[in-house]
Amino acid sequence: xSIISPGFGGRRxxxxxxxxxxxxxxxxxxxxxxGPTPRIPLDRWQFTVTDETGAKxxxxxxxxxxxxxxxVTVDIHCVTKWSKLGTTWRGVSIDTLFxxxxxxxxxTMVHGYGGYTTNVPLEDLLDGKAxxxxxxxxEPLAPEHGGPARLVVPHLYFWKSAKWxxxxxxxxxxxxxxxxxxxxxxxxxxxxxxxxxxx
Amino acid sequence: MSEHELDGNAMAGDLREVFAVxxxxxxxxxxxxxxxxVVARLRVWGPAPGLVARCPSCDDVVxxxxxxxxxxxxxxxxxxxLQVAMPPLSTVAEG
Numbered sequence: 001x002s003i004i005s006p007g008f009g010g011r012r013x014x015x016x017x018x019x020x021x022x023x024x025x026x027x028x029x030x031x032x033x034x035g036p037t038p039r040i041p042l043d044r045w046q047f048t049v050t051d052e053t054g055a056k057x058x059x060x061x062x063x064x065x066x067x068x069x070x071x072v073t074v075d076i077h078c079v080t081k082w083s084k085l086g087t088t089w090r091g092v093s094i095d096t097l098f099x100x101x102x103x104x105x106x107x108t109m110v111h112g113y114g115g116y117t118t119n120v121p122l123e124d125l126l127d128g129k130a131x132x133x134x135x136x137x138x139e140p141l142a143p144e145h146g147g148p149a150r151l152v153v154p155h156l157y158f159w160k161s162a163k164w165x166x167x168x169x170x171x172x173x174x175x176x177x178x179x180x181x182x183x184x185x186x187x188x189x190x191x192x193x194x195x196x197x198x199x
Numbered sequence: 200m201s202e203h204e205l206d207g208n209a210m211a212g213d214l215r216e217v218f219a220v221x222x223x224x225x226x227x228x229x230x231x232x233x234x235x236x237v238v239a240r241l242r243v244w245g246p247a248p249g250l251v252a253r254c255p256s257c258d259d260v261v262x263x264x265x266x267x268x269x270x271x272x273x274x275x276x277x278x279x280x281l282q283v284a285m286p287p288l289s290t291v292a293e294g
Contacts, residue, residue, distance in 0.1 A: 032247055032248060033244050034244050034245075034248075034249075034251040034260075035244055035251060035253060035258065035260070036204075036258065079248055080247040080248055115260075159248055179248055179249065179265070181263075181274060181276075182249055182263040182264075182265045182272050182274040183249070183265035183267060183270070183271075183272030183274075184248065184249075184265065195267070196265075196267045196270065197272075
């Protein structure tokens with residue numbers, strides 16, 4: 001049993017070295033949603049990268065499944081203070097999606113079905129740092145956890161890992177997404193406890 | 200799935216902290232479809248990472264409320280207006 005309780009205290013150093021400050025360990029997988037869960041038939045699913053000129057690069061579900069997939073095991077950290085260690089995902093690296101995309105833009109807006117958005121700098125999506133995952137724990141990703149596919153960018157708070165992801169839009173300047181507009185941090189590094197604006 | 204869906208009454212405590220009046224009885228007009236709704240009747244998801252209140256007619260986001268440890272953010276860009284019942288002005292004049 002964990003000796004760490006969630007609590008409502010201020011910033012505390014975790015006694016576990018693999019937990020960022022202020023986080024507690026959970027073994028279940030809490031579901032947090034900002035709206036109704038979209039149901040996307042796979043024959044209508046599409047993932048689109050839009051570059052700064054407006055040019056679009058799209059994959060159907062079938063085309064996406066044909067891309068090289070990776071199995072990754074990562075720790076995830078939610079801004080609501082739970083962390084889950086050693087989660088296993090299968091999906092396509094963002095590096096693979098950007099292999100044939102030329103861009104000079106440094107920022108992105110990640111979009112999901114249902115209208116969710118979150119901003120992530122491009123360098124935080126590349127070099128093996130992020131995936132579009134369609135399996136969790138060896139099973140197809142459940143709709144309440146973002147299936148058929150969600151972004152997984154585990155080194156940032158998990159609100160950056162957009163559920164029901166359907167695209168990445170390149171931006172020349174950083175712009176706030178859904179939660180960033182409403183008080184959450186523009187970057188969201190759990191190790192620096194960047195939860196809210198100004199943290 | 201609606202397992203996390205609440206209604207606007209779930210925002211009463213947090214809204215009372217920000218406003219001196221009970222905002223759940225106010226009428227919010229949706230910026231998406233223009234439909235007016237009593238705040239208590241908005242469809243609400245949350246409470247974490249924040250409260251998201253959606254229009255019961257079109258599901259657009261009308262109001263977002265994020266409560267940090269020492270700050271709250273109320274985002275009303277999805278509302279055209281918020282109509283709040285007030286005490287009659289005559290009460291003040293007669294006082």
